[in-house]
Amino acid sequence: MKSRNSRLVLLILTCALLAAITVAGVLLEEKALETDLSRCNEAPSAAFLFGTDWLGRDMFCRTLCGLSLSIRTGALTAAVSASVAFVLGTAAAILGRGVDAVLSWLTDLVMGIPHILLIVLISLACGRGFWGVILGVSLSHWPSLARLVRGEVLQLRQAPYFRVAEKLGVSRLEAVRRHILPHILPQVWTGLLLQFPHAILHEASVTFLGFGLSPEQPAIGVILSESMRSLTTGRWWLALFPGLALAVVVLLFSALGGVVSVSGLGRGEGSPAPVS
């Protein structure tokens, strides 16, 4: 068993690395768009760690930029979907049978459509832009966490202090804020962290399919779908490094979620099952 301290160090290092990637990507944005036809299609070297593409763009900068975008969209979508899950899960547990039935039907509905298709549909509804992807990913990832929250709140409802509060005439909203929110919040945090990897992967997938970001924007999905064209010509570095970098970032986030949910920094034993 690792001690709590070494976990904390690991946690801080991971966070620092991810933050560094995010900031570096934002700073390098202009450099990533720079084209230079005198250095097209160069294999990885000391000057260009990840090589260059057919317009002579530095793939290392582009990858960092894409990762930064992935992390930022991941943060936004995970936050939105965790809030949606919290609100709907609590509402289903508190507001009585009718609301519960409707919400559980809605949960089944969202879970029934394969995620990718749902994201495609939502992104179409938003006119296939950046916000389409954000909304698509955030509105398709809440069901499993919402179920978890609903179960927890149903249990908390039976607790004596909640029933006393009800009998004393405390309004429902106030009772939830005072007696349920503090118990549920750690779980929602853990759920949010665990949703991060999925959100990032889905964002990359949807942009890979061609929904969402415009082709000149350096997102990992866009970079990889561009690399498909030069696969047969043996320019392996265009596909290998950006994908590998994405996998590493996702792994770091999974590790982060794992550390937090195991070490009891978030209280939750009941971390939600991995969602697709």
Next chain:
Amino acid sequence: MSHRLKFAGKKLVRIALLLLGVSLAAFLLMSASPLDPLQTNIGQTALGSMRPEQVEKLRAYWGADTPPVQRYLGWLSAALRGDFGVSLLYRQPVTQVVGQRLCSSLGLLVFSWVLSGALGFTLGVLSGAFQGRWPDKIIRGYCLLISSTPAFWLALLLMMVFSVWLGWFPIGFQAPVGVDAASVSLTSRLYHAVLPAAALSVTGAANIALHTREKMVEVMGSDYVLFARARGESLGLIVWRHGIRNVALPAVTLQFGSVGELIGGSVLVEQAFSYPGLGQAAVSAGLGSDMPLLLGITLLTSALVFLGNLTADLLYGAVDPRIRRGAARR
């Protein structure tokens, strides 16, 4: 028996309602789209050079001027009679397009489903049985790595290694380029499906293995396994007698519940391999604002997901007598 039929009947009604909801949701989302189907498919320059009557005719063809409510009701009443409309991109009935695409996808899907289930189950049981030792560490590392990898990138990687570098397998598509579709042999088709199936199975197995491992660890920590150990049973026998039987049930449920994930993965993998299946059709329908086709595919895939879940629920009762409600009442 009758209560189980009743249970299945209730579930079927729920599925029908859910499918209605799916169609409505998909329809609303698509009609909320600000994208003009004429602009995306014909292009501004071509539109500019057309006479107004022609543009008007095209507008009517793509259904751009009928109000959404009327369109949905029209679509629904036709769909209930089995007519899902005509695909705007392929100019064929949706049922026909979907049928064709499903045929070429189905083999891929079923094969990957079975393989990922078997692989995931085996790895999960092994990993759980050897909890904390090196087989467990290797398997867990593998699963974490794979589940952090986007499926389409894995597909690209496989293509890079096995098609471009080693030259063992063809690069994408379902058949050799330039050969008449009718004259493609079955072996050639299978040959083209190997890499996509491998990409799908490898990604699918990781999730199942992790879940199975968790259950297996739970079983291995139970009192009856402790007692079996005290009796001197070997690890192999314990896994065979106590482990697999108790883990099989959640694994089966998980396997039937993973249909949606598999279909989602197939969309990506098919796109990466240019494999002309259902997933690729969904992507082109989405990119080309082909509403009837996208609606048809969404409905079909959701129906598959719901049926997978229903099968899991029914199997639960069949496999484990304790869960049958009638038996519990007696």
